[in-house]
Amino acid sequence: xxxxxxxxxxxxxxxxxxxxxxxxxxxxxxxxxxxxxxxxxxxxxxxxxxxxxxxxxxxxxxxxxxxxxxxxxxxxxxxxxxxxxxxxxxxxxxxxxxxxxxxxxxxxxxxxxxxxxxxxxxxxxxxxxxxxxxxxxxxxxxxxxxxxxxxxxxxxxxxxxxxxxxxxxxxxxxxxxxxxxx
Amino acid sequence: xxxxxxxxxxxxxxxxxxxxxxxxxxxxxxxxxxxxxxxxxxxxxxxxxxxxxxxxxxxxxxxxxxxxxxxxxxxxxxxxxxxxxxxxxxxxxxxxxxxxxxxxxxxxxxxxxxxxxxxxxxxxxxxxxxxxxxxxxxxxxxxxxxxxxxxxxxxxxxxxxxxxxxxxxxxxxxxxxxxxxxxxxxxxxxxxxxxxxxxxxxxxxxxxxxxxxxxxxxxxxxxxxxxxxxxxxxxxxxxxxxxxxxxxxxxxxxxxxxxxxxxxxxxxxxxxxxxxxxxxxxxxxxxxxxxxxxxxxxxxxxxxxxxxxxxxxxxxxxxxxxxxxxxxxxxxxxxxxxxxxxxxxxxxxxxxxxxxxxxxxxxxxxxxxxxxxxxxxxxxxxxxxxxxxxxxxxxxxxxxxxxxxxxxxxxxxxxxxxxxxxxxxxxxxxxxxxxxxxxxxxxxxxxxxxxxxxxxxxxxxxxxxxxxxxxxxxxxxxxxxxxxxxxxxxxxxxxxxxxx
Numbered sequence: 217x218x219x220x221x222x223x224x225x226x227x228x229x230x231x232x233x234x235x236x237x238x239x240x241x242x243x244x245x246x247x248x249x250x251x252x253x254x255x256x257x258x259x260x261x262x263x264x265x266x267x268x269x270x271x272x273x274x275x276x277x278x279x280x281x282x283x284x285x286x287x288x289x290x291x292x293x294x295x296x297x298x299x300x301x302x303x304x305x306x307x308x309x310x311x312x313x314x315x316x317x318x319x320x321x322x323x324x325x326x327x328x329x330x331x332x333x334x335x336x337x338x339x340x341x342x343x344x345x346x347x348x349x350x351x352x353x354x355x356x357x358x359x360x361x362x363x364x365x366x367x368x369x370x371x372x373x374x375x376x377x378x379x380x381x382x383x384x385x386x387x388x389x390x391x392x393x394x395x396x397x398x
Numbered sequence: 399x400x401x402x403x404x405x406x407x408x409x410x411x412x413x414x415x416x417x418x419x420x421x422x423x424x425x426x427x428x429x430x431x432x433x434x435x436x437x438x439x440x441x442x443x444x445x446x447x448x449x450x451x452x453x454x455x456x457x458x459x460x461x462x463x464x465x466x467x468x469x470x471x472x473x474x475x476x477x478x479x480x481x482x483x484x485x486x487x488x489x490x491x492x493x494x495x496x497x498x499x500x501x502x503x504x505x506x507x508x509x510x511x512x513x514x515x516x517x518x519x520x521x522x523x524x525x526x527x528x529x530x531x532x533x534x535x536x537x538x539x540x541x542x543x544x545x546x547x548x549x550x551x552x553x554x555x556x557x558x559x560x561x562x563x564x565x566x567x568x569x570x571x572x573x574x575x576x577x578x579x580x581x582x583x584x585x586x587x588x589x590x591x592x593x594x595x596x597x598x599x600x601x602x603x604x605x606x607x608x609x610x611x612x613x614x615x616x617x618x619x620x621x622x623x624x625x626x627x628x629x630x631x632x633x634x635x636x637x638x639x640x641x642x643x644x645x646x647x648x649x650x651x652x653x654x655x656x657x658x659x660x661x662x663x664x665x666x667x668x669x670x671x672x673x674x675x676x677x678x679x680x681x682x683x684x685x686x687x688x689x690x691x692x693x694x695x696x697x698x699x700x701x702x703x704x705x706x707x708x709x710x711x712x713x714x715x716x717x718x719x720x721x722x723x724x725x726x727x728x729x730x731x732x733x734x735x736x737x738x739x740x741x742x743x744x745x746x747x748x749x750x751x752x753x754x755x756x757x758x759x760x761x762x763x764x765x766x767x768x769x770x771x772x773x774x775x776x777x778x779x780x781x782x783x784x785x786x787x788x789x790x791x792x793x794x795x796x797x798x799x800x801x802x803x804x805x806x807x808x809x810x811x812x813x814x815x816x817x818x819x820x821x822x823x824x825x826x827x828x829x830x831x832x833x834x835x836x837x838x839x840x841x842x843x844x845x846x847x848x849x850x851x852x853x854x855x856x857x858x859x860x861x862x863x864x865x866x867x868x869x870x871x872x873x874x875x876x877x878x879x880x881x882x883x884x885x886x887x888x889x890x891x892x893x894x895x896x897x898x
Contacts, residue, residue, distance in 0.1 A: 247820060254816075255560065262567055265582050277850035281574040281581055284838040288566040288830075295560040325815070328612035332605065332787055336808050339791070340801045352784045359612060360780040375785055379792055389443070389796045 248303025255296025262289035327358050343394025348376040403751060408448045411441075412752070415452035416459045416759060420767030423463025430460035430478070430662075430702075431718045432607060435599035436789050438726055439796040446730040447745070451752045453726060457719045458756050461662055461698050462506040462764055466771050469498050478662035478698040481670040485683065485690030492686050496629035496768075497636065501688070502695045503764040504637045505644060509696035510757040512648035513655065513703025517710075518750050524711045525739035533844035534855045536712070538864035540837040543714045545872050546657060548826045555875065558826045561817070565830020566837070568593055576842055588802040595725050595831050597794040597807035602824050603718075604790040605807065606814025608783045636688050643673055643689055644696045651697030655704025655717070662701040662717070669697035703753060710734050710746070713836060718825045721832040 266282045331354055339347035352372035356363040363371075383389040403409065415437065422433035433456050441449030464479035469486040482502065489498045531539075544566075548558030571582045572592030583589040637644065647669040654665040673693035674683045683690045705720040713734040715721035727734055738746055794807035817824055841855075848854035856862045 251560075251820060258564070258567070262582070265584075277846040277848065278576060278842050279845055279850065281577040281579050284834065284841070285567055285570040285581060288563045288570070291563040292560055292567065295556050295563070299556065299560075324612040325609045328783075328787075329609055329812070329815070332608075332811070333808065335787070336791065336804055344792075348788055352788065355784040355787070356778075356780050359783070360778060362778065363780070371781055372784075375781070375788065379788055383792055383796060389792075390799065391792070391795070392801065 245303045248299045252296045252300030252303075255292050255299075259289040259293035259296070262286065262292075324359065328355070331355055331358065339394070340392045341394055344391040345376055345380060346394070348379065349373055352376070402447070402748065403451075403755065407445060408451055411444055411448050412451040412455050412756075413759065413763070416455040416756070416763045417766070419456035419459030420463045420763060420770065422456075423460030424466040424767060424771050430457055430464070431599070431722065432603035433457075433460045434719050434722050435596070435603050436786075436793050438596055438599070438722060439793045441726065442729065442797065446732065447748055447752075449726065449730065450723070450732075450749060451756075453723050454749075454752050455756050455759070457702055457723075458506075458510055458699060458753075459760060459763055459767070461702055462503060462695075462760060463767055464698075465502040465506070465695055466499060466768060469495060469502065470771075478666055478701070479694075480663060481666035481694035482691060482698070484670075485685075485687050486695075488684070488686035489688070489691065494632075494686075497632035498691055499768050500629050500633035500765075501636045501691055503761060503768070504633055505647075505692050505695040506699040506764070507757045507760045508637070508644055509648040509651055509698070509700035510703055510760065511754070512645065512696075513652040513700035514750065514753045514757060516649070516652045517703050517706050517753070521707055521711050522739050524707065525736040528711055528736035531712075531736070531860065532858065533840040533847065534858065534861045535864060537837055537840040537844060537855070538861055538868060539712055539714055540833045540840070542864055542868045542871070543708070544826065544829055544833050544837075545868050547829045548823075549871055549875070554821075557820070557822045559872075561822050561824070562826035562830040565827035566834045567830075568598070568827075569595070569831040569834035570838075576839070588800070593806055594797065594803055595722075595828075596797050597803040598810045598831060599718075599722055599828065600790050600794050601807040601810025601812075602814040602817075602828070604786055604793075605811030606818065608786050608790075609811060609815045610818050611779075611783060636692065640689065640692045643692050647673065647693040647696040648700040651700030652704035652707075654697070655701025656707040662698040662705075665701035665704070666694035666698040669693045699757075706753070710738060710749075711736060715829065715832060718828050721825075721828045725832055 262285055266285060331351060335347055335351040338350075349369070349372045352375055353365075353368045356368040356371065357365075380391065384391055418437060419430070419433055422436075423430055434453055437452060437456055441452050444452065461478050465482050465486065468479040468483040469490050486498050486502065489495075544562050545559070548562045549555045569592065571589055572580070573583075573590045574581055580590060650669050650672065651662070651665040654668055655662060670683075670690060670693050673689050674680050677683065677687075677689050679687055679689065701717075702719070705715065705717045708714045709720040709724050711734075713724060715724045724734055732738070732742065732745060790807060790811070791804050794804045795801060797803055814824065816822075817827070844854060845852070856865050
């Protein structure tokens with residue numbers, strides 16, 4: 217039989233505690249405004265990037281290549297502006313998130329984002345194998361306290377070997393070699 | 399046909415895919431969609447049927463495997479297992495862990511079999527009807543599917559619609575073949591082929607999940623022991639005691655799964671709700687009721703099969719997993735749609751046979767998965783997450799051996815993080831990306847055929863019905879809200895007048 221002990225998480229922060237104020241404006245309003253700015257910027261870029269280009273109409277009756285992207289951009293802009301207005305007016309249904317779990321370590325995700333970005337930039341330069349070992353060791357050491365240097369290196373080398381054998385040997389996918397050669 | 403499936407180049411990757419599905423599905427935070435997205439580039443190096451067998455095997459097993467941590471840790475392995483968590487976890491706490499897991503497994507297999515049966519029964523009939531469709535019907539069907547996914551996904555409907563619009567916009571990047579013009583490429587040749595939906599999927603589901611989970615501490619691992627024999631008989635007795643509930647949940651799951659946008663998670667919740675409403679033991683739901691385990695676990699696997707109905711018949715995917723599969727089928731030169739039922743009947747029968755056999759293989763694979771979970775659960779979470787990043791990078795690169803796709807994948811990972819911050823559903827975005835070529839091509843073909851007359855889009859009765867359905871779905875909830883407020887406004891003065 218299973219005698220599984222129920223798991224206990226360390227997350228004790230109350231839901232909805234992200235409703236902090238920023239200069240007197242509640243976070244949901246900020247989020248709604250962020251939506252407005254990003255949505256409008258994307259829609260405007262989509263509009264301007266397609267504007268002024270003369271599309272070659274190969275078939276009579278064809279509305280051209282910009283009808284669909286511009287329609288999508290227009291829908292996006294309307295929804296983004298609507299969310300901003302509703303957020304400012306204070307309608308709870310638009311800007312306010314319902315229950316949201318609060319991250320236990322909010323900085324953790326940005327460390328992982330930076331590590332992943334570094335890995336993706338460096339790998340084609342120094343080679344996939346070396347970059348993967350360096351990335352996995354850095355990942356293990358920064359995201360968990362339990363890894364010692366030697367165990368992190370062993371795990372990283374094992375994982376890299378597994379991936380290289382699987383892709384290069386079995387699936388015949390050549391991985392980037394870089395300046396070091398592997 | 400069966401001897402083709404017995405070839406090692408098909409069944410070996412198929413079973414390995416099922417094992418991978420168990421591994422990913424049972425890891426909290428990793429979804430069935432993510433399992434398919436990560437494995438998809440690998441399948442391109444296999445024969446077409448083997449690739450599709452792998453994808454089918456992964457999607458069905460990952461949905462079941464999600465029930466394992468749901469039962470043991472109260473953490474659903476995939477969103478489709480969330481409904482099963484309530485009663486399964488309570489029963490596990492009461493000492494019924496192993497029978498609950500095996501009940502999950504048997505119900506998943508039966509649900510899947512019912513779903514595949516309905517798929518085989520309904521899809522050819524629907525395909526015959528779909529042959530009468532013109533370009534505009536396909537256009538409206540695409541818009542209907544996209545809107546349905548935006549409205550039905552959890553959270554606020556406007557965010558779903560915005561995500562769908564953004565997905566459509568993202569998919570227009572690249573070379574437009576109808577007018578021979580480049581769109582949003584800014585002269586970069588890498589973008590001529592588009593952003594690529596596979597790097598997008600891997601980024602949105604794989605990398606974004608790693609970013610998200612990096613800020614959350616993890617649960618302590620349970621110590622699990624399993625006695626299969628005694629638990630099996632208890633589970634079998636439970637299954638035999640609820641044949642009507644299993645059939646009801648499987649049928650409902652298949653039908654809900656067939657609706658675009660409503661995937662296995664919605665199917666599981668609706669079946670759970672219906673089972674509770676119809677049960678004589680409604681009060682016990684949530685406190686360790688076997689019916690609360692049987693209903694959602696039968697429905698979620700049935701919904702996976704149901705999602706294949708619109709995907710195969712119309713080329714309109716029912717959920718995120720099938721959205722990826724439709725894309726993969728196009729890459730294998732298998733064009734989903736009514737013609738598949740006439741031109742590629744052999745391939746279709748092979749697909750159905752694979753789906754059917756997957757349900758049977760699910761039982762031994764699931765048992766191994768339950769036993770293996772005990773070992774896997776001891777792997778450090780940080781190691782699993784770093785491996786996911788590495789697989790995301792290699793997966794995105796392996797498609798065409800271009801590092802540009804890895805960067806696109808990273809960009810979509812960041813977008814997934816932003817979506818998570820704003821609680822934007824990802825499924826409508828993916829459906830937008832997948833459906834954009836179908837929508838645009840059919841709209842423009844229809845307009846070319848009708849000399850640019852937009853009225854032609856609703857002149858045929860089928861088009862008109864689909865258009866009205868779409869508009870009703872988008873505007874219906876808002877109009878209903880307005881009507882209720884007006885009715886309440888009229889009723890209030892009357893009640894105040896009548897009160898002394």
